[in-house]
Amino acid sequence: MENIISIITPSYNSSEFIGETIESVIKQTYPNWEMIIVDDCSTDNTKEVVEKYIxxxxxxxxxxxxxxxxxxxxxxxxxxxxxxxxxAFLDSDDIWIEEKLEKQLSFMKKNNYYFTCTSYQQIDENRNSLNKTIKSKKKTNYNGVLLSCPVGNSTVMYDVKKLGKFEVPNIKKRNDDALWLQILKKEKYIYGIPEVLMKYRVRRNSISSNKLDLIKYHWYLYREIEKISITRSIFHIFYWGFLKVCKIK
Structure with missing residues (x-):
């Protein structure tokens, strides 16, 4: 029997995009999945949209x-x-390529990897390409993710039987990075597939669009969750800021 892949999708006021997200899952060439949508008390018609697909x-x-x-x-x-x-993780406004689950699961089994991600492309709110590809690294450890997380949330898949389940650190922003760091305390590397298997939607009102506001969440992640030193935290903040200013990441 084929392995079941549980798809984790948090949702809040995403009725405009979540239909496309769900359709990209339904179209997967790998059929043995469950998609768990947890609605964070949306005030729009997200529930009605999801129920239509259910x-x-x-x-x-x-x-x-x-x-x-x-x-x-x-x-x-x-x-x-x-x-x-x-x-596997999929945000409520992102889109998977049809072969995403099939190729990623095969990659993991073939290489005996427990924690993986893929490359991805950026699109705008109307699904138009922004001509930007974020390439996954061949492998990244805890320090690599801490320094400059190269991992797209909606590209990640991991082996639950080998690594177990986790409680996502409860911070408003960068909680996905915080989760990867938790997993990397049990598994040495996250391994990347070079192929683009996800499309990341860049939204004007995105919770991660305010770079200055993100600084305090990075600081909280470094100091309060990961307990790293003040000196090292300052270094990471400046390094992250350098990448953003230079548009490297």
Whole structure:
């Protein structure tokens, strides 16, 4: 029997895009998946959009949080509900290439890797290409992710049987980076597939669009969650800022 892949999708007011996201999952060439959408108390019609797809495909599951709690709590809840041997992450406005799950699972099994990501491209809100590709590194360890996370959230898949489940650190921004760091304390490397298998939607009102606001979340990640020194934290903040100014990342 083929392995079940649990797809983790937190959602908040994403009715405009989540239909395309779900359709990219339904079109996957690998069929043995479950998609767990955890709604963080959306005030738009996200629920109605998702329910339309649930009626068409029982592999899609919907869970509504009791209180608006943030993406970290939603991701953690989805992971709790997951039943698959593998977990993959997909944000509610991103899009997978049709062969994404099939190629990534094959890559992991062939090489005996437990934690992987892929390259991805950026698109705008209308799905037009921004002509920018973020290439995954062949392998990255804890320090590499801490310094300059090269990992796209919606490209990640890991082996639950080998690594277990995790509680996503509860910070508003950069909680995905914080999760990868947690996993890399158990698994030495995250391995990258060079092929583009995801399209990342860059939104004007994205929670990660304000770079100055992100500084305090990076600081909190470094000091409060990862407990690294003040000197090293300052170095990482300046290095991250350098990459942003130079548009390297």
């Amino acid at each position: 009626q068409q495909d029982n592999r899609i599951k919907y869970y509504l949080l009791k209180n608006n709690s943030g993406a970290a709590i939603a991701r953690t809840k989805a992971m709790e509900l997951a039943t698959g041997e593998y977990i």
